[in-house]
Amino acid sequence: MGLGPKVYTEQMASSVKAHEMRQHPAVRTKRRYSWKTALVAYVFLLPTLIAIALFSYYPALSALLGAFTNWNGFNPPQWVGLQNFAQAFQDPIFLASAKNLLIWSLVGLPLSLVPSFVVAELIFHLRSTRAQYVYRTVFVLSFVIPSVVTILIWQYIYEPTGLLNHLLISMGLQSWTQSWIADPKYALWAVILMGFPWVNPFNLLVYYAGLQSIPAELFDAAAVDGVSGLQRIAHIDVPMVLSQIKVLLVLSIVGVTQNIVVPLIMTDGGPGNSTTTPVFYMYEQAIQYGNYGYSMAIALMLFVVVMALALVNIKYFQAER
Amino acid sequence: MVRTGVSWRSQWWTHGVLSILGFVTLYPIIFMVFNALKNGIETAASPFSFPIHPHWNNFVLAFQAILPAFWQSIIVVIVSVSFMLVFSLLSAYAFAWLQFPGRELLFYVVFALLLIPGILTLIPLFIEDKNFGLLRTPWGLIFPYIAGGQAFCIFVLRAFVRNLQEDLFGAARIDGAGDIRIFSLIVAPLCVPILITLGLLNVVGIWGDYVFPQLVLGTQHETVAVAITNFIPPPIAPSLDAFNLQLAAFTLSAIPIALLFFLLMRYFIQGITDGGIKM
Numbered sequence: 326m327g328l329g330p331k332v333y334t335e336q337m338a339s340s341v342k343a344h345e346m347r348q349h350p351a352v353r354t355k356r357r358y359s360w361k362t363a364l365v366a367y368v369f370l371l372p373t374l375i376a377i378a379l380f381s382y383y384p385a386l387s388a389l390l391g392a393f394t395n396w397n398g399f400n401p402p403q404w405v406g407l408q409n410f411a412q413a414f415q416d417p418i419f420l421a422s423a424k425n426l427l428i429w430s431l432v433g434l435p436l437s438l439v440p441s442f443v444v445a446e447l448i449f450h451l452r453s454t455r456a457q458y459v460y461r462t463v464f465v466l467s468f469v470i471p472s473v474v475t476i477l478i479w480q481y482i483y484e485p486t487g488l489l490n491h492l493l494i495s496m497g498l499q500s501w502t503q504s505w506i507a508d509p510k511y512a513l514w515a516v517i518l519m520g521f522p523w524v525n526p527f528n529l530l531v532y533y534a535g536l537q538s539i540p541a542e543l544f545d546a547a548a549v550d551g552v553s554g555l556q557r558i559a560h561i562d563v564p565m566v567l568s569q570i571k572v573l574l575v576l577s578i579v580g581v582t583q584n585i586v587v588p589l590i591m592t593d594g595g596p597g598n599s600t601t602t603p604v605f606y607m608y609e610q611a612i613q614y615g616n617y618g619y620s621m622a623i624a625l626m627l628f629v630v631v632m633a634l635a636l637v638n639i640k641y642f643q644a645e646r
Numbered sequence: 647m648v649r650t651g652v653s654w655r656s657q658w659w660t661h662g663v664l665s666i667l668g669f670v671t672l673y674p675i676i677f678m679v680f681n682a683l684k685n686g687i688e689t690a691a692s693p694f695s696f697p698i699h700p701h702w703n704n705f706v707l708a709f710q711a712i713l714p715a716f717w718q719s720i721i722v723v724i725v726s727v728s729f730m731l732v733f734s735l736l737s738a739y740a741f742a743w744l745q746f747p748g749r750e751l752l753f754y755v756v757f758a759l760l761l762i763p764g765i766l767t768l769i770p771l772f773i774e775d776k777n778f779g780l781l782r783t784p785w786g787l788i789f790p791y792i793a794g795g796q797a798f799c800i801f802v803l804r805a806f807v808r809n810l811q812e813d814l815f816g817a818a819r820i821d822g823a824g825d826i827r828i829f830s831l832i833v834a835p836l837c838v839p840i841l842i843t844l845g846l847l848n849v850v851g852i853w854g855d856y857v858f859p860q861l862v863l864g865t866q867h868e869t870v871a872v873a874i875t876n877f878i879p880p881p882i883a884p885s886l887d888a889f890n891l892q893l894a895a896f897t898l899s900a901i902p903i904a905l906l907f908f909l910l911m912r913y914f915i916q917g918i919t920d921g922g923i924k925m
Binding site for chain 1: 657660661663664667668670671672674675677678690693694729732733734736737739740744745746747749752755756759761762763764765766767768769770771772773774789790792793794796797800824825826829847850853854856857861870871874875889892896899900903904907911
């Protein structure tokens with residue numbers, strides 16, 4: 326596979342015998358390097374560094390610089406300072422998208438974290454390991470379905486003649502039927518609540534792994550002391566999987582902020598910008614209108630917000646421990 | 647392990663809740679498969695029902711429509727994920743076990759990328775592909791995917807490699823093995839479960855990615871996710887059945903991932919379970 330290891334010759338390998346450099350880092354007080362080890366390290370790192378320089382840092386820097394320019398993709402970019410940012414705060418569509426994202430996050434983050442945890446709890450505390458295995462498989466199964474498929478099926482569920490209205494009619498609730506994603510009153514809520522009952526396979530497995538790593542003695546002690554299930558969850562389970570919750574929270578913040586596929590393939594941001602998101606607006610500005618500078622300013626603002634949230638989150642949780 | 651506090655009643659309650667939630671979670675998939683086997687008239691009349699007279703031909707027609715996209719996706723996935731894993735395992739080994747000047751700095755250079763969201767680079771990557779002449783070629787996807795996977799893979803692999811028994815290396819070193827030997831004969835084989843986990847996560851991510859491929863490849867060389875979203879049924883199919891054929895295409899798009907998943911499930915769960923998915 327790959328170019329990786331083939332590039333290096335066998336002589337290079339055998340010439341590296343720096344045993345003395347192998348001590349545990351904590352033991353060594355004075356930092357001395359073997360140039361042979363260093364050379365091997367650089368060669369090992371080279372493919373990664375070339376890849377991220379060209380296809381991660383270069384585009385990230387061009388986004389950073391582009392945000393301060395007026396650029397339509399053809400003429401050379403002109404430096405305009407903070408004008409794009411000022412424009413964004415007076416742009417009603419951008420502001421609408423920011424408000425949508427706020428609502429989406431406030432509702433969406435609990436939905437991505439809590440139901441998966443509840444299901445992981447329920448599965449983990451089943452006595453039969455066979456039943457645990459079966460349920461785990463059932464909930465993880467939806468992992469194989471591409472997310473565009475899930476979104477498109479939900480689009481059908483929400484259509485005026487779709488499954489949700491069919492279901493309501495069959496329950497005698499004809500008056501409740503709506504054209505869910507075509508009505509600006511309901512569209513945002515329909516897309517936020519999509520995916521009921523919101524059990525995310527990846528989050529579920531991460532929580533489950535966290536629960537598995539809790540020493541069994543803790544549960545036994547709790548059982549002996551007659552601790553109720555809810556007390557046990559609050560005092561043992563949640564604190565013990567806090568590091569998993571932290572990672573999943575950061576990943577969910579990043580995920581909800583990057584929400585572009587739903588508006589792109591399902592609602593086109595409509596009706597009347599009711600489901601547009603900042604990322605979708607960024608995309609539209611660049612691809613449909615060619616306003617690359619403005620688009621990158623929006624991307625940069627999102628990036629700053631996400632980064633700030635992630636750092637606060639990491640700091641806060643580290644202080645807790 | 648003794649769990650004396652749990653009575654059979656609470657377990658029945660748990661089974662009930664899990665069964666209902668499991669059914670509702672899987673319902674979109676059940677709906678998809680059932681209706682992929684009906685024709686348009688049957689779906690309109692009873693979308694919930696079981697397909698009594700399955701139209702297997704729907705799958706044949708849908709497969710013909712998305713076959714080129716299948717090949718395109720398979721190439722992109724295999725090339726991207728292989729290089730991604732080889733590069734990141736090499737770097738993880740260097741960060742975990744080798745001492746060199748600039749280690750700390752390079753460490754931050756790589757891990758800062760964990761904080762850079764894909765949306766920031768989406769449009770610049772598109773422009774970069776255009777300037778490099780990579781638009782409408784699979785390389786326009788493959789290079790960014792390889793780079794994009796590095797930070798997370800190295801993050802997980804470094805912790806894993808660091809936790810390997812140092813004695814193993816010590817013995818090999820006394821026998822005169824260099825880093826390349828140790829890497830390829832000891833470290834890489836021990837990393838197989840975690841590599842499978844990371845590989846599977848990335849295969850699923852790339853296979854299902856929609857936004858970037860439709861920008862880079864357009865509709866001429868589309869990947870599976872793009873082809874099923876903008877599904878165009880073959881002209882010989884009755885237009886009433888377009889939705890059913892699209893559902894058949896959805897089902898087909900999940901099959902390669904499902905196969906991989908069932909083959910590798912054991913490693914996958916083991917990988918997430920022992921892996922470093924925590925801070």
